[in-house]
Structure formats: C-alpha cells, structure tokens
Amino acid sequence: MKISLCQKMTAATLIALSGISLVALPAQAEPATSPKADGLSSATAAASCYEIKQNDPASQSGSYWLYTPQMSAPAQFYCDQETNGGGWVMIGRGREGWSDTYEGKGNEADIAANPDGTDAFSPVQLKSTTVDALLNGQAPSALDDGVRFYRATDKAGTKWQNSYAHRDQIQNWSWALSSWANWSNISFDNGPTSPWSKTYPGTMDRIAQYSSTVNTILFAGKAAQNWNLGFAFGPSVYGENNATSYLWGATPTAGNAIPFTQVFLRPKLTQSDLKFADIADSGTPASTQRALPNSYSEKMRWRTSNETGTGVVGEHNTLVQAFGQVGNTVFVGGDFKNLVSADGEVVNQQFLAGFDVNTGELVRGFTPTFNGQIKNVIGLPNGKLAVGGEFTEVNGKPAAGLVLLDPATGVTDTSWNIGLENRNTGGVVAVNTLDVQGNYLYVGGTFTHARGNTSSVAAYSKNATRFRLDNGGVDWTWRPLFNGTVNGINASADGKQVFAAGYFSTVGTESAFRLASLNTVDAKLTAQWNWKPSFEEARTPEWSYQFDVQDVGGSVWTGGTEHLISQYTKDNFTRLSSSITKDGGDFQDLSYHNGVVFAGCHCGDGMYQDADSWKNAWNQATNVQQIRLMGAWDAETGKYLPQFNPQLKGFHGNGVWESFTDSNGVLWAGGDIATSLGAYGVQNTVGFARFAPRDSAAPMVPTNLQVSVDNATDKLSWTKSAESGVVYQIIRDNRVVGSTSESTFSLNHQDGARYFVRAMDSAGNISASTPVVLSPVTPSTPATPTPEIISQKVVSTGDQWQYKLGLAALDSSWKDVATTETGWSSGVSTLGWGGSNLATVIDRGDKSPISVYFRKEISVNSLDEVKKFQISTVADDGVVVYLNGKEVGRKNISAQQPTFTTYANTAPSQSSATAAPLVIDVSPNQLVEGPNVIAVETHANWRNSPISFDTQIALDREVRNPQ
Numbered sequence: 023m024k025i026s027l028c029q030k031m032t033a034a035t036l037i038a039l040s041g042i043s044l045v046a047l048p049a050q051a052e053p054a055t056s057p058k059a060d061g062l063s064s065a066t067a068a069a070s071c072y073e074i075k076q077n078d079p080a081s082q083s084g085s086y087w088l089y090t091p092q093m094s095a096p097a098q099f100y101c102d103q104e105t106n107g108g109g110w111v112m113i114g115r116g117r118e119g120w121s122d123t124y125e126g127k128g129n130e131a132d133i134a135a136n137p138d139g140t141d142a143f144s145p146v147q148l149k150s151t152t153v154d155a156l157l158n159g160q161a162p163s164a165l166d167d168g169v170r171f172y173r174a175t176d177k178a179g180t181k182w183q184n185s186y187a188h189r190d191q192i193q194n195w196s197w198a199l200s201s202w203a204n205w206s207n208i209s210f211d212n213g214p215t216s217p218w219s220k221t222y223p224g225t226m227d228r229i230a231q232y233s234s235t236v237n238t239i240l241f242a243g244k245a246a247q248n249w250n251l252g253f254a255f256g257p258s259v260y261g262e263n264n265a266t267s268y269l270w271g272a273t274p275t276a277g278n279a280i281p282f283t284q285v286f287l288r289p290k291l292t293q294s295d296l297k298f299a300d301i302a303d304s305g306t307p308a309s310t311q312r313a314l315p316n317s318y319s320e321k322m323r324w325r326t327s328n329e330t331g332t333g334v335v336g337e338h339n340t341l342v343q344a345f346g347q348v349g350n351t352v353f354v355g356g357d358f359k360n361l362v363s364a365d366g367e368v369v370n371q372q373f374l375a376g377f378d379v380n381t382g383e384l385v386r387g388f389t390p391t392f393n394g395q396i397k398n399v400i401g402l403p404n405g406k407l408a409v410g411g412e413f414t415e416v417n418g419k420p421a422a423g424l425v426l427l428d429p430a431t432g433v434t435d436t437s438w439n440i441g442l443e444n445r446n447t448g449g450v451v452a453v454n455t456l457d458v459q460g461n462y463l464y465v466g467g468t469f470t471h472a473r474g475n476t477s478s479v480a481a482y483s484k485n486a487t488r489f490r491l492d493n494g495g496v497d498w499t500w501r502p503l504f505n506g507t508v509n510g511i512n513a514s515a516d517g518k519q520v521f522a523a524g525y526f527s528t529v530g531t532e533s534a535f536r537l538a539s540l541n542t543v544d545a546k547l548t549a550q551w552n553w554k555p556s557f558e559e560a561r562t563p564e565w566s567y568q569f570d571v572q573d574v575g576g577s578v579w580t581g582g583t584e585h586l587i588s589q590y591t592k593d594n595f596t597r598l599s600s601s602i603t604k605d606g607g608d609f610q611d612l613s614y615h616n617g618v619v620f621a622g623c624h625c626g627d628g629m630y631q632d633a634d635s636w637k638n639a640w641n642q643a644t645n646v647q648q649i650r651l652m653g654a655w656d657a658e659t660g661k662y663l664p665q666f667n668p669q670l671k672g673f674h675g676n677g678v679w680e681s682f683t684d685s686n687g688v689l690w691a692g693g694d695i696a697t698s699l700g701a702y703g704v705q706n707t708v709g710f711a712r713f714a715p716r717d718s719a720a721p722m723v724p725t726n727l728q729v730s731v732d733n734a735t736d737k738l739s740w741t742k743s744a745e746s747g748v749v750y751q752i753i754r755d756n757r758v759v760g761s762t763s764e765s766t767f768s769l770n771h772q773d774g775a776r777y778f779v780r781a782m783d784s785a786g787n788i789s790a791s792t793p794v795v796l797s798p799v800t801p802s803t804p805a806t807p808t809p810e811i812i813s814q815k816v817v818s819t820g821d822q823w824q825y826k827l828g829l830a831a832l833d834s835s836w837k838d839v840a841t842t843e844t845g846w847s848s849g850v851s852t853l854g855w856g857g858s859n860l861a862t863v864i865d866r867g868d869k870s871p872i873s874v875y876f877r878k879e880i881s882v883n884s885l886d887e888v889k890k891f892q893i894s895t896v897a898d899d900g901v902v903v904y905l906n907g908k909e910v911g912r913k914n915i916s917a918q919q920p921t922f923t924t925y926a927n928t929a930p931s932q933s934s935a936t937a938a939p940l941v942i943d944v945s946p947n948q949l950v951e952g953p954n955v956i957a958v959e960t961h962a963n964w965r966n967s968p969i970s971f972d973t974q975i976a977l978d979r980e981v982r983n984p985q
Contacts (some may be wrong), residue, residue, distance in 0.1 A: 058319045064758075071101035071109045112286055115285065120147065121145070123197060126197060127145050131414050174281045201627060209222070226640055244276075289909070301753065308790045309720070325709055329358075341694060342709045343398065344396050389434070402458060423469065444468060449468070465489070466509070467486075525567045572613065587612075618656065626649070628646050631646045671696050724781055725740065737767075748784075817878065837907050838907040852874070864969075885946065885949055891943070893905075894942075896971060903957070903958050910944050929962070
C-alpha cells in the first residue's frame with residue numbers, strides 16, 4: 023500500500039540535531055504530568071516511530087516528533103505506521119540524483135513535510151549525523167529489520183515493492199551505498215501472488231543484483247543514466263525522462279530505470295532505552311562541533327594553469343605539490359605554467375608563487391624563476407624559504423634540487439653555500455621532502471652527497487641528510503644511507519626520532535622496507551618497522567612504496583600504495599588503525615593540525631575504516647564513507663572524520679599531493695585538481711583549493727532566566743545572547759522540551775520544575791545553559807473532600823401519626839406547621855379500619871366517615887445537604903398529600919378542592935393499594951430548616967368502605983465529612 027501524504031507543516035519545525043543547521047520550533051505546550059511519548063509535540067517527543075506505534079497501535083502514518091540523547095533537541099520525522107507492523111522512520115526519499123556523501127542531500131524538513139508524490143521526486147536525504155542520532159548509538163548492522171526500500175515498480179506509481187536488506191558490519195550510518203559492501207537477508211516483496219517475491223541470503227555489492235528486472239537494487243551511476251545515483255532496477259527495466267514518471271530513465275532505451283524510492287529504518291527505541299544525564303544546578307556545559315575545515319571550498323581568487331610548466335603530464339608532475347608559509351605569505355609550488363585570477367588575468371609565474379594568507383591575493387613582488395618543478399617548501403627559523411624539487415637552475419644560476427630564497431622577493435639567499443649531488447651514473451638530484459625540527463633542516467629525495475656551509479667537502483649521505491640551522495653546515499654525524507628514494511621525512515616533535523617513507527628497502531646494512539625510524543644521533547634505526555602491506559603480493563621491490571609519514575605525538579601515520587593509510591605506535595610500530603580506499607587509490611600526502619591527520623590520495627570512491635587488506639576491505643570495514651581525493655582522520659583514535667567531506671575532481675585522476683594548514687587555520691589542498699565544490703556551486707579551483715575553518719565556537723550564554731506562573735502556565739523569559747540568528751532551547755527536567763528564536767516561552771505549569779535555557783547557532787554549536795531556575799510552587803488548596811451520599815429513612819412503618827376523622831370541615835390550617843385545629847388522636851401506622859395487619863384500628867363509633875386526616879411533624883436540619891426527599895404513601899382508597907401546607911401529590915381523587923365528604927374515584931383493595939403506593943419525589947427546595955409537616959387526607963370510595971393508611975419518607979444527604 024502506498025504511504026499517504028502527511029499533512030504539510032505550516033511553520034519551520036525542524037530543530038537542531040548535533041552539528042546541524044536548523045530553524046526554530048513553534049512553542050509547544052506540555053501536560054503537567056509526565057506525558058506519554060506520543061510524538062505529537064516537542065514536549066511529548068517519542069524515542070522512535072516504533073515507540074509511538076507501541077503506545078498507540080491505532081497511530082497513522084505521518085509526521086511525528088522524535089528525540090534521543092544524541093539529538094540536541096526534538097525534531098519532526100515521517101513515520102510509516104502501516105507497513106509490516108509500522109514503526110519505520112523515513113531517512114530519505116526521491117527519484118534520480120541521490121547523493122553518496124556524508125551530509126546527505128537537501129532540506130531535511132522536506133521529508134516529513136512532503137514524503138511522496140511527484141513533487142517529492144527531487145531527492146532529500148537526512149544527514150548521516152541525524153540518522154546516527156535517531157539510532158542513539160545503535161549500529162546499523164544491529165538493526166534486525168535492516169534497511170527498507172519502498173520503490174515504485176511502474177511509471178504511474180500505482181504498483182510498489184518493499185525490499186529489505188541487512189547492512190552488515192557497519193557501525194555508523196553512511197550514504198556511501200555506491201561502495202561495495204556486504205549485505206545479507208535480502209528480500210523482495212512484490213505482492214502475495216508474485217513469483218518474484220523472494221528472499222536471498224546475501225551478497226557483496228552496491229546493494230544487491232539478483233535479476234535483470236525488479237529484484238535488483240543498484241546504487242551505482244551508469245553512463246546510460248548520466249551517472250545519476252538512485253536505487254535502480256535491473257537492465258531490463260526502463261523509465262521515462264519527465265516530471266511525472268515514477269520510473270526515471272535518461273532515455274527510453276536506458277536500462278536500470280531509477281524508481282521513486284523511500285528509505286526507512288526501524289530502530290526499536292523506547293523511553294527506557296534513553297539515558298538523559300541529570301543536569302547540575304549550574305546548568306549544561308557548552309557543546310561545539312569539532313574544529314575542522316568546511317567541506318565547501320573558499321571562493322577561488324587565483325588558480326594555476328591547466329598545463330604543467332615542464333610539459334610533462336603524470337602523477338609525479340601534478341600542478342601543485344608543495345605549500346609553506348613565511349610571515350603572511352603562503353607559498354604554492356608544483357608543476358604549473360602560469361597563474362590565472364578569478365577575473366581571468368594571466369600571470370606568467372611558473373612553478374612557485376606566493377599568496378597573501380589573509381586575502382588570498384597573489385604576492386606580485388615574489389618572482390623567482392625555476393627550470394623545473396617544485397616538490398616541497400618550508401619556512402626556516404631565520405625567515406628564509408627553503409625550496410626543494412626537480413630543478414637545476416634558480417633565478418638564472420645553478421641550483422640542483424635545493425635552494426634558499428628571500429620570501430619577499432624570491433631572490434636567491436646566498437648566506438648559505440649548500441648543495442646536493444647525485445654521483446650515480448646518469449643520476450639527477452631531486453628533493454621530495456623537507457622538515458624542520460630543533461636545529462636541523464631535514465632533506466629527503468634522490469641524491470648521494472650533500473655539501474654544507476661549513477665545508478667544501480660533500481658528505482656521503484644517500485637520499486637523506488640534514489643541515490644545521492645555526493651555521494648551514496651538513497651534520498656529518500647523521501648520514502643515513504637509503505638504497506631508494508625518500509618521498510617523505512618527518513622528525514618527531516620530541517627530537518628523538520626521524521621517520522622516513524619511500525621506495526627504499528634498506529638503510530645502510532639494515533632492512534627497512536619502505537618505512538624507517540631513525541634516531542637523531544647517528545641515523546641508526548630505532549627499531550624494525552615490520553608492517554603488513556595491504557596487498558600481500560606487494561612485498562617485492564616494485565610494490566608497496568610509501569609516499570609520506572607524519573608524527574602526531576603519540577603515534578606515527580603512514581600513507582602509500584595499495585590504498586593504505588595506517589597508524590602505528592612509535593616504539594615497536596604495532597599497527598593501531600588503518601583504512602583502505604577503493605576502487606582508487608594510493609595515499610600521497612599526510613599533514614597534521616589540531617588533532618587531525620589530513621590525507622591526500624588519488625581516491626574517488628569509498629573509504630573502508632579499519633580495513634588493512636585491499637582484496638578484502640569490505641569484509642573488514644566497520645564503516646564505509648565516500649572520499650573524493652582527500653579526507654581527515656582523528657590523529658589519536660584513527661577514526662575517519664566524515665564531517666570533512668570535500669568534493670574535489672581532477673584532470674587525470676592523480677589526486678591530492680600536498681596539504682597544509684596556514685596560520686589562520688585555513689587548509690590548502692593541492693595536486694591534480696580541476697574543480698571543487700564551493701558553497702555556491704562547483705568552482706574551477708585548478709591546482710589548489712582552500713578550506714576555511716568551520717564555525718566551532720559556542721554562542722554567548724543567555725542570561726536572566728525568570729519563571730513565573732500565570733493561570734496554570736509556566737511563563738519563561740530571558741535576556742537574549744549577543745549573537746544574532748540563534749535558537750534558544752528550553753530544558754525542563756533534563757530534556758529539551760521546546761525551542762524558539764524569541765526570548766519567551768510558555769508551558770503548562772509543573773510545581774518545582776527545573777528550567778534551563780541555552781542558545782544554539784546555525785552551525786549547531788550550543789552555548790552553556792543558564793543556571794537552574796525552579797518553577798514556583800503554587801500555594802496548596804485544601805483538598806475538596808469527596809462527597810458521600812447518605813440515605814436516611816425519616817418516616818417508617820410503625821411511626822406515630824396524628825389523625826382526625828372527617829366528620830366536619832376542618833380549618834384550612836390543619837395541614838400547616840402551625841395549626842389551630844384541636845382534638846387530634848394519635849396512633850402508629852398502619853392505621854385504618856376494616857383491613858388486616860393494622861397497627862392502629864381507628865374507632866369510628868357509630869359514625870361512617872368518608873375521610874380521615876393525618877399529619878406528622880418532622881425536623882430537617884442542614885438543608886443544603888439534602889439532595890432528595892421522597893414520600894411513599896398507600897392510597898386506600900384515595901389520598902392527597904401536603905408538605906408544609908402545599909399539595910405535593912394525589913392519587914384516586916379528582917376533586918380540585920376535596921372536602922370531608924368527597925369520595926375516592928375507585929375502591930382498590932388494601933393489598934392492591936399497598937403493592938402500588940403513591941411515590942412522590944419532592945424538591946428539597948420545598949423543605950424548610952427545622953420543623954416540617956407532612957399532611958395526608960384519605961378518602962373512601964363508599965361509606966363504610968375499609969380504609970388503611972401508611973406513609974414512609976426517605977431523604978438523601980450529600981455529606982463531605984461523614985462521621
């Protein structure tokens with residue numbers, strides 16, 4: 023059954039999840055008692071769609087509020103409450119054009135507001151952080167129900183398929199479904215009568231391909247479909263390229279039609295699974311997103327030429343390969359022919375240029391000339407710029423592979439007379455790597471001898487050497503002999519080790535396969551670095567060369583061929599973490615800044631966290647994320663940081679060869695780069711791109727929180743923080759219950775509720791909260807006792823009555839409380855003559871009266887408590903009943919004003935009259951406080967007819983404090 027459209031949201035309702043830009047919620051009221059998690063408001067947000075369905079089995083599909091401790095505040099999501107028991111949360115929907123990036127796609131709120139229909143064809147995907155927050159730390163691989171794909175199977179959208187696939191091994195959500203991965207328990211529900219409703223055990227694929235028709239879910243771009251991503255069917259299913267077809271195809275003959283698809287997960291979380299931490303009276307601390315660069319590149323101001331300066335095209339001749347900084351100038355080196363501004367100006371500066379660190383503008387006064395490409399640059403403590411590469415001439419004079427320049431002008435600095443030689447037959451000097459630590463400049467590359475400022479004799483120091491910074495001389499005590507090129511060199515900050523990576527297999531007489539750790543005294547190995555290549559066949563001379571090495575304090579990182587980046591201990595080189603990229607490619611650069619390792623590679627597909635085997639990466643990976651030529655890893659834990667997810671593309675697939683973080687925290691990435699994705703679209707950032715730090719500062723704390731009570735409502739007010747554009751989150755008793763951009767908020771009152779308010783900016787950074795403010799306790803009102811109805815028998819059979827025979831007319835006051843009539847007799851009921859079971863037989867003498875008059879006084883106190891007053895009397899033969907002189911009922915008497923001679927209408931027997939008494943419900947308003955008189959006149963149907971009289975009276979009292 024097709025899921026119905028939910029009601030469109032009429033206000034901006036999506037509120038912040040950790041690290042996500044959001045808009046404010048409308049104010050929501052919360053019940054005074056602990057609310058059931060029904061998801062109908064932010065204050066009653068549920069842990070999951072599943073919990074809503076469990077609490078209310080009749081709940082319908084639509085938009086609901088959900089909240090877990092991993093979310094900064096409640097937010098609205100679409101819940102499918104009908105399919106397969108309900109409880110499914112939609113995490114994405116759309117037709118062609120899905121994304122495999124960590125950030126998802128589109129405005130997340132659109133999923134809840136607009137889950138289906140032709141106007142939902144443009145894909146929207148929740149951010150991966152949002153999906154992980156909905157799982158509350160649960161791994162996608164732990165979801166028994168797997169991932170559900172609800173797909174249209176015809177162009178009209180009248181036929182649908184539910185398919186299910188379990189995501190194996192993966193610990194965090196990822197949209198990198200285009201990367202090969204293990205899936206299991208895959209089923210296709212095409213309807214109860216379809217022969218194609220089948221279940222398959224599992225596969226390693228980009229999700230699953232079991233048929234050429236509908237039993238295929240292929241999340242991979244195809245040339246025939248213009249490389250659009252989506253959850254495609256097999257090659258025998260075709261679509262149409264229009265705005266209404268639920269099956270899309272670039273052309274009518276392009277197979278692998280992409281259907282409109284909704285993607286669901288079913289985390290079975292309830293309130294008992296949520297652990298909200300108790301908040302101290304001082305409030306919550308600030309919470310900020312990790313300091314990382316923005317994934318969007320900065321606006322391009324300058325770029326390199328598309329062409330190389332040497333005319334050579336290849337991965338070792340990429341456009342940009344070096345960055346360094348001296349003062350306010352960032353230097354960019356590589357193999358480029360010229361520079362081009364954003365306005366199209368061409369400046370004929372080859373191989374090396376300087377740019378202002380604050381503005382990004384070209385430093386036009388820096389104009390050195392080289393006859394070959396630049397591989398590395400570094401600023402020296404004396405303010406000079408060291409430059410290494412594959413050149414033999416600088417500024418018109420000989421300089422083989424290494425030179426010092428004036429950073430302002432590019433003029434060669436002659437204060438050091440240094441040089442490198444390659445005395446191998448046909449050998450050429452090349453400097454690939456430079457590093458400064460302590461009193462030394464470390465140099466690595468291809469050379470055999472080094473000559474310093476203190477001696478005209480060249481030291482034999484094969485492929486690596488170091489110069490003293492205090493005098494420019496070669497350090498003759500530190501001369502390693504690498505038998506192959508050194509690509510990367512990095513000295514540890516503690517001054518104890520120098521790490522090297524390259525094509526070598528020995529250092530001196532000791533084995534050192536591609537990686538080495540040297541001491542800083544005599545360049546001997548500190549320990550054997552016996553590492554495992556990612557490609558087992560690779561431990562041969564032509565394989566597994568390593569490009570770079572980076573010390574991060576507590577460990578050391580390496581990157582190289584067979585797509586492997588690894589982290590090791592520094593004492594015995596035990597591997598701590600590793601990642602593999604597939605389908606491409608090798609890691610070529612490592613840099614370190616602020617706890618993050620940045621790595622460049624010619625990789626453009628998937629990053630497999632915790633894998634170390636190129637052949638079996640998908641069997642080892644605990645996480646798979648998209649990577650586009652560059653990524654970031656936590657330097658301590660070794661975990662990939664997908665929050666930094668730049669979208670870079672190159673000309674030749676050679677990738678990023680250098681990265682550098684400048685003094686403003688801007689990350690520069692260089693290599694074979696053609697374009698990058700900026701905040702406003704794709705930019706032609708040829709050669710290099712810059713990525714500014716993202717906002718990781720908490721907003722100012724709101725102040726002066728006050729809580730008052732007005733008409734059973736808690737009214738909150740506070741002073742806004744100085745930062746504009748923030749949203750204020752209201753916390754009550756450890757949970758966020760609402761958000762607003764205003765400085766006031768109202769909720770239903772709770773005595774002593776603990777309130778806090780904090781601010782969240784558009785980047786998802788959250789301020790510390792205000793200290794606690796308690797809701798006032800309203801004065802207690804004595805509880806109104808529960809009333810109790812007490813029934814009382816006021817007059818019963820056997821009670822005493824006054825009576826008088828109707829031998830003459832009585833004074834009209836005979837039935838009043840105060841009467842002038844005298845001569846009354848008395849007796850207990852039942853009274854009368856001629857009948858049976860009479861307690862008092864009335865003596866008539868020799869008379870034959872037609873009527874007898876009875877009266878009785880009763881006392882009624884606390885009249886306000888009387889709720890019911892009922893008279894029941896025997897009409898034998900006829901009666902008229904009075905209360906305090908006013909008639910309240912009669913039976914079997916027709917005369918309007920009966921006299922003592924009036925006959926009753928009929929003559930019922932005593933037993934009939936007793937069985938059918940006259941019952942009169944008298945309004946308590948007719949009673950008076952104190953004495954009340956009940957008066958009854960009884961009439962016979964004929965003279966000497968038997969007469970009997972008995973009256974009972976009952977009343978009900980509402981007593982609030984019965985004794």
